[in-house]
Amino acid sequence: MSSLNEPRWLDQDEMAAWRGFVVASNLLNRRLERQLKEDSGLSHQQYEILVHLSAAPGDSLRMTELADKLVTSKSGLTYQVTQLERTGLVARRSCPSDVRGVIAELTDQGREMLRQAAPGHVALVRELLIDVLTREQLAVLAEGLGAVSARLRQDETP
Amino acid sequence: MSSLNEPRWLDQDEMAAWRGFVVASNLLNRRLERQLKEDSGLSHQQYEILVHLSAAPGDSLRMTELADKLVTSKSGLTYQVTQLERTGLVARRSCPSDVRGVIAELTDQGREMLRQAAPGHVALVRELLIDVLTREQLAVLAEGLGAVSARLRQDETP
């Protein structure tokens, strides 16, 4: 009757979830971008690079690993790391075990910048997302989106 | 002791929710972008313009309204509408009640393009997001992210 050639459209709840996701995502990125830029002169992407590096052993990661964590293209990362290198927040090292490899490493200046930028950023994330949700909503969101991410990750690497 | 100058950092659950949101958002956008481009030659943004126009009375919206719905900058919308106008999917009309106003209207060709692109897009959204979540997770997500969006919206327009 209706589902031979017709796709399964989204019902009201499904559409609400999907729209909510898209809209919240866009609005949130917009706000965070502005705040970081004004507060520390960093883009969200640059901030995340610093975060991931500081969380890694030795405050350093290979370019490809970093690109995976950031969910960005390799060329995009090359650009941003170059920018961060110019401002002295990140340094490039060559990889001992692989001649092709390039390791991005957080500098002291980068660590300091992160220390200065993090509080304001976290406060805003809290204000706009975390504190708006209940504990239960947070748990469900973490679990659900974790599953979605996992699904997407394994889908990319067959 | 610890919270005089120190911000309230994110605990494990909060961090999981936040990271999940960021990662899922990036991965999802990436996938959808690729699929739409390959399948119909549209960017996600362009697709959303068509969707919002087709959902509006008269298949048309004023530029500012459209920009709000899309959560994008005015200049960004100007660019994209120009692109869509070039390919004949959208047309610009002048607003009867306001000389300054510009109305973007879906053309027959645009309607047809949407009809052709929608099934694949919806199917992918379903596969990567909707069908990965349970009914309860979907409901919580819709409600929670709805609240977040509302919070962000009213925060922008004081």
Add this chain to the structure above:
DNA sequence: ACACCTTCGTTCGAATTTGAACAACAGGAG
């Protein structure tokens, strides 16, 4: 009618992002 502040959409330059193409290298099968 007048000044004043806001809104509308566009233009402009700068910054960023992406995928494809590339050269150099790694790793394994034979």
Add this chain to the structure above:
DNA sequence: CTCCTGTTGTTCAAATTCGAACGAAGGTGT
């Protein structure tokens, strides 16, 4: 060792994004 395939990071051109500045017009109060 030698070929072959996959990886790594960069470069390049093209596309997109944004904010600020702009001219033009709306709307309000006086």
